[in-house]
Amino acid sequence: GCGKRGPYNPVRGDRVVARVRELLDHHFPLENGTHAWAVGYAAAQGQLEVTFGDGSRAALLDPAQFAGHDGEPDKPDGILLVKNGLHLEIRFGASNPIGRRDLAAVSDVRLESALSTIMDLEDSVASVDTDDKLAGYRNWLGLMKGTLEQTFEKNGETVSRVLHGDRRFTAPDGNELTLHGRSLMLVRNVGMHLVTDAVLAGGKPIPETFLDAMITALAGKHDLLGNGPMRNSRAGSIYIVKPKMHGSAEVELAVELFGRVEQALGLDRGTLKMGIMDEERRTTVNLRNCIAAARERVFFINTGFLDRTGDEIHTDMEAGPVLPKAEMKSAAWLSAYEDSNVDTGLAAGLRGHAQIGKGMWAMPDEMANMLSAKIGHPKAGASTAWVPSPTAATLHAIHYLMVDVDARQAQLAAREPASVDDVLTLPLMDAGRTLSPDALTRELENNAQGILGYVARWVGQGVGCSKVPDINNVALMEDCATLRISSQHIANYLHHGLLDEAQVRKAMERMAVIVDRQNAGDPDYHPMSSDFESSIPFQAALDLALKGREQPNGYTEFILYARRQQMKAAD
Template identity: 25%
Template sequence: MKDTTMTAHTRMTVLGETDERYDEILTPAALDFVARLHDQFAGRRHERLLERMRVRKAIENGRNLRFLPETASIREDRSWRVAGAGPGLEDRRVEITGPTDRKMTVNALNSGAKGWLADLEDATSPTWHNIIGGQVNLYDAIRGQVDFTTPEGKEYRVGFETPTIILRPRGWHLVEKHLSYTDRAGSTKPASGSLVDFGLYFFHNAQALIESGRGPYFYLPKIENHLEARLWDDVFTFSENALGLDRGTIRATVLIETITAAFEMEEILYELRDHCAGLNAGRWDYIFSLIKTYRDRGPAFVLPDRDRITMTVPFMRAYTELLVATCHRRGAHAIGGMSAFIPNRRDPEATRRALAKVSDDKHREATDGFDGSWVAHPDLVEVAMAEFDAVLGERPNQVERQRTDVWVTAGDLLDLSSIDHEVTDAGVRANVSVALRYVESWLRGTGAAAIDGLMEDAATAEISRSQLWQWIHHRIRTTEGTRITRDLVSVLIDQQLATTPRTDEDRFDDAAAIVRMVALEDEFPTFLTIPAYAHYLVDTPSDEAAGVPQEVAA
């Protein structure tokens, strides 16, 4: 039974409907803790988002990224180290990623992986049910009570040994419009998705995780610079003090998935050094960030078909080698990214190809010095584990391996001249197809979708739509001679709609409206999920309609 009555407590107001067991998560004490987080950090969050806009404008106007001269002393000081792995994080050779729905929770816990990235970000469509229902599932998983039976009678049971849970909250740029926060001056605005996800999870589960021999661990997404990392570090210290925990109980792994963060890896580690376990090479968001950041800088920054941007192209090699060398110099784990290929249990040949590609990808990462990597499907755990076992043996990681052979310059990170810039008709059609089908899935509440043998999430959809935008604005011509225009892409969207099987429940018409908005308009939305969320996943008027800049709407 659902109740749509608004509930207020202190200065956090629940606007979303309530459902079974939501009251176990949205308790007065938990909401009070989230309100205190907003009191302390909402203003600084807003400042950091404004700074993002300033940096992007400077790059648009011709400034290139560089390693910061003002923080050179941090990079040159070889004495400092990060806190490193907490209990249960020492061996991370394979981590499985995925949303926090009930079925995925059980499958992840039974996967045989060393860790589970429980994702409230890119692999989750942020419906109110997914966010709060996911918190319920995590609460149960931590307490060993997550077994369930489907309406068809299929039973899901969790085994004895389970991965260490690492929560990924939403990034600083996202809001939670089903919770409003009233500050001490009486101003009310949507809550921060980051502070809501972190706060509810930490408040309810930190002590239980510690008692289980592990701890409250987090992946930090979409960080763009070391000052954003400092903000997270202060959130952690405040939260530990609030619950009476020792400083450093929290451990965080930062996703280096923005081009700006790649230039500040050591500074990010330094800011989080008392709470940091490592860095992760978030490859898909990294590619999206590069396109987004340099989208207006001319044809030299135009990337080719998405499937041509592999991990072996020079600018991606520079990024990953710098990450490994940086992490190991500071005693941090270097965690590899996700190969998008997934098996198909109904197609043995497709499965064979997927396993071979994942094996190659994980072999490269293990031999490059990564301490672990990600997979998106339980059937991939074994093949990824084999590649890391072959390199690590009985060792939990290879942090002691120093990459003294790595010397990466700012030019290396931005070296797009050494790749081919070939765009094909098929590449354009593929981007339209993926963007449309993924967004439709996202609108129906599924944030990780298997499409054409690949696991697509918000990051890969962002690549697809941002490439379309960039190709249109730079009047790129395909190798077949086709000029990429708004009209062409609009026709391709219509053709995709016409050839896609439809149901009464599908959201393809809404998905098409979103894709046109984020790929065909003059303005480039910083994230497609911001307008999509505001217009389609909540019932409140959108901030965009009121003229509020997307990323600072909260």
């Protein structure tokens, strides 16, 4: 009886309410009793007062966890609690379907989450020409001015989304407490390897990252000038994430670029802050120098294990056949890479000053598994980690109630740093090892289906990131990073003779039939299996596999851009 049905299923709701009260008891315990006994909440003399059904009262075991209230103290609209720097808000409303059934009229519990969010101009979007770039820039401008609004259909209803205003409470000392109502918005520019003809210099396209830096900073200046109803930065900064940099020399180039943009736009030096994605081997082993090069600007470092795996396969291309993909996740280099990023960040003094981040949970429909597994990130010292949805962000925030990351980072700072030798251990199959024909077929078909499922939407529809069913119909969040892994994996096995071109073509054709079937309900989808030769998405997928070895660093964008432009011209 707990399935989703109608506007509200009380059986399911009661289970959720019970689970949330368990969470309150665990993280915000009362000096006696339990939140499950509560029939009323109030703010009394700067403390939380909880009334039970027998008329007795209790305060928080740790009074410092009470952060404030809104509404009348004796009958508040909301109670604000705090732990490990994260706020939790208990909302009340007897007219609400949930509040009506609750003795304390609790209608909702809101957990502060997604404290920062990346607006992506890179891996998550299919942006291949001036019109596409303008659409992305226009959205970022709307966010910086606070005017962006999006209306869409959901479950038969028209829904509008706008930026949320700040939230105001009365603090325990009686003063007003204001909490930022929105994520701190960061913007990811493209990597240094791409060019754009949106602007020409001497008749030639310019580096796309140069244009991104100028336009995203110019849009961000609206926020600094207070040109909208709300503010993004509370420190007078614009936050730009830089991906796919190879070592400190490229970080130095990005620093110089930021300085020139600041000069051109009349911004104080240091206004443009830099997030360093640690997703290429040269950056991994030189991360401390990278941080030093951007020491006046760096606001986060982050492992990107998906792109980093694609880079690893391409870098090791000539050394031998790499491990099957499932085994790659437990390879020595990967765990050393994750630990090394934290160790280096802590040694560089980022604790309490900048985010140290971990990578994406790629299964957006597997939230129970995420809740069990992703606690590993804060335990590993990450003060932030990537998630695929707002629901995932809220669930992941529970992990930061469970783990005091600042204290955990203090512990980790004392350990022996990860070995660079381990980071540089190549993930190759042992000499003489062979894979059975069945194992090779499974590996090939898994890669081929993943490539086709993503490319069919990227090239065919201009969708840069979405839930793509895998070969077992498990929805995975796919972007250019996962595509890089699959295409490089096939290219590696081709190069070392484990596969031949005919096998790859046949597997692609078989998997195209499956991908077409998986997308049969999408009216905008372009089927591939009806004519392989004329299908632009199919040919793009084939190019990525057959030409993967010759792609610089194994990057997928050069093929994707060309084929998407071809598709747009054909349409």
